Amino acid sequence: MSGQARALIDSMAKEFATAATALSFDEAFTLHHRAVFRTARSVVRDSALAEDVTQEVFLRLYRNLDSTPGDDLLRPWLLRVTLNVARNTLRGQSRSMARDDEYHKTTTTESWFPAPEEDYERRLAIEEARRALDKIKEPMRSCLMLKQQGLSYREIADTLALKETNVGSLVARGRKEFARVYGKIGR
Amino acid sequence: MRECLDEGILQSYFDGELSRDQMESATSHLASCSICSATARELEGELNLVSTALSHEFDAPVPTESLRARIDAAIAGAQLTNGNRAAVDSPVRGWWQSLSALFAFTPQQSFGYAALVVVLAFAAIFGILQLRKTTPTQSPDYVANSNSDKPAIPSGNGSERNEVALAPKTSDAGIATPAPPKAIRQTVSRKVRQVRPKAADVNDVNSEVAEVKLLPGERSYLQTIAALDSTIKGKGNRPMTPALQAEYERNLALVDRALAATRSAAKKNPNDPEAVEFMFTAYENKVSLLNAVADARVYNRQQ
Numbered sequence: 001m002s003g004q005a006r007a008l009i010d011s012m013a014k015e016f017a018t019a020a021t022a023l024s025f026d027e028a029f030t031l032h033h034r035a036v037f038r039t040a041r042s043v044v045r046d047s048a049l050a051e052d053v054t055q056e057v058f059l060r061l062y063r064n065l066d067s068t069p070g071d072d073l074l075r076p077w078l079l080r081v082t083l084n085v086a087r088n089t090l091r092g093q094s095r096s097m098a099r100d101d102e103y104h105k106t107t108t109t110e111s112w113f114p115a116p117e118e119d120y121e122r123r124l125a126i127e128e129a130r131r132a133l134d135k136i137k138e139p140m141r142s143c144l145m146l147k148q149q150g151l152s153y154r155e156i157a158d159t160l161a162l163k164e165t166n167v168g169s170l171v172a173r174g175r176k177e178f179a180r181v182y183g184k185i186g187r
Numbered sequence: 188m189r190e191c192l193d194e195g196i197l198q199s200y201f202d203g204e205l206s207r208d209q210m211e212s213a214t215s216h217l218a219s220c221s222i223c224s225a226t227a228r229e230l231e232g233e234l235n236l237v238s239t240a241l242s243h244e245f246d247a248p249v250p251t252e253s254l255r256a257r258i259d260a261a262i263a264g265a266q267l268t269n270g271n272r273a274a275v276d277s278p279v280r281g282w283w284q285s286l287s288a289l290f291a292f293t294p295q296q297s298f299g300y301a302a303l304v305v306v307l308a309f310a311a312i313f314g315i316l317q318l319r320k321t322t323p324t325q326s327p328d329y330v331a332n333s334n335s336d337k338p339a340i341p342s343g344n345g346s347e348r349n350e351v352a353l354a355p356k357t358s359d360a361g362i363a364t365p366a367p368p369k370a371i372r373q374t375v376s377r378k379v380r381q382v383r384p385k386a387a388d389v390n391d392v393n394s395e396v397a398e399v400k401l402l403p404g405e406r407s408y409l410q411t412i413a414a415l416d417s418t419i420k421g422k423g424n425r426p427m428t429p430a431l432q433a434e435y436e437r438n439l440a441l442v443d444r445a446l447a448a449t450r451s452a453a454k455k456n457p458n459d460p461e462a463v464e465f466m467f468t469a470y471e472n473k474v475s476l477l478n479a480v481a482d483a484r485v486y487n488r489q490q
Binding site for chain 2: 029033034037038041042047051054055058059062063122125126128129130132133144145147148149152153166167168169171172173175176178179182183
């Protein structure tokens with residue numbers, strides 16, 4: 001009985017949260033656009049592409065306002081969509097790189113670096129961190145990045161469709177691997 | 188806590204993801220276990236390294252205003268596109284909506300459709316059961332019905348009555364009307380004699396069965412059966428031994444029962460090819476039985 005009651009309460013809470021979300025697209029943007037943009041940029045490694053991804057994610061939110069979860073579950077939903085859209089964008093990029101000429105390839109590679117206004121040391125640090133991140137396997141890599149953005153284990157589990165009890169170990173393994181690889185790169 | 192903390196628990200400890208009990212337990216263990224406290228210090232160092240290394244990535248400025256403007260424009264564009272598409276698609280959409288309206292049930296309609304579905308399901312199950320009831324042990328509906336109001340049929344057991352029912356059917360075909368089975372009646376056992384209808388009875392049954400519509404293809408079977416029947420009952424035949432006669436009657440009754448059941452099913456489901464096929468199979472069984480007996484009779488006569 002208690003399980004049914006809890007399920008009922010959960011569904012009611014979800015509906016309520018959904019209604020609340022439907023009313024506050026602006027609020028959702030204000031609260032979550034940074035996390036979406038940063039997550040997108042950590043995958044596509046390009047500010048302009050990350051903007052494209054962010055736009056697509058919020059358009060999807062706008063189109064599915066009635067069916068998206070609210071409150072605590074909204075950020076995991078947004079970041080899950082972000083990771084999907086960003087990975088699809090990257091695949092599209094790699095296909096176009098394979099198709100197009102060398103000029104396109106070099107310009108795309110260059111755009112993975114930070115914007116020109118960032119100083120050399122900063123660019124170098126970011127590049128090293130990205131190279132270390134590239135060495136970490138999924139889902140440890142995503143766990144580590146989402147944890148770094150301040151997501152709770154529950155949110156990480158929701159975003160990546162993992163068991164919440166496994167997130168601690170995955171973050172730990174990702175962190176360990178990052179420290180090992182980053183130490184080697186830094187030397 | 189005696190056991191050392193695994194790296195997942197330690198990570199959760201630093202991330203503040205442990206429950207209060209787990210947190211207290213982990214804290215007391217770290218205070219007492221030098222190995223775990225050393226691991227925890229190492230982990231803390233790695234955490235600092237990671238957050239410093241990734242801080243550049245995640246602390247980079249976010250173009251909030253630019254994003255806001257892009258998304259507003261994209262939403263406006265999407266609304267515009269949707270509006271145009273709705274205008275272009277309106278005939279198609281209208282058609283779809285009219286189609287989908289068929290499936291938009293009110294509660295009353297839902298109950299109505301549900302009841303209809305249940306009735307159809309029961310009808311289907313009943314029909315299938317009827318088709319399956321082709322085993323000879325089942326009582327034949329058709330024969331029972333056709334026999335029920337025959338006034339002059341002598342009382343006998345069910346199997347004998349069945350045969351009586353089919354015998355007139357052969358004359359119903361209008362061809363090769365069998366001779367009244369007097370010859371046999373004089374020679375066979377008393378039991379069988381009871382079964383044989385008088386000529387007047389046959390006429391009654393004929394008029395009754397004549398009302399029954401024949402299914403296509405049935406007529407030729409009835410002709411064959413009538414011919415075989417007359418061969419078996421021919422006057423030149425020597426009488427069967429009582430045991431053989433009883434065996435023949437029993438087999439014939441079985442075949443007739445199957446025939447009556449399948450015929451009844453085929454009548455009820457004239458459009459079901461399987462039902463009709465079952466009936467014809469029953470006819471073939473009867474024909475082959477009669478054939479075998481007729482062959483034996485003809486052979487005996489020649490002897």
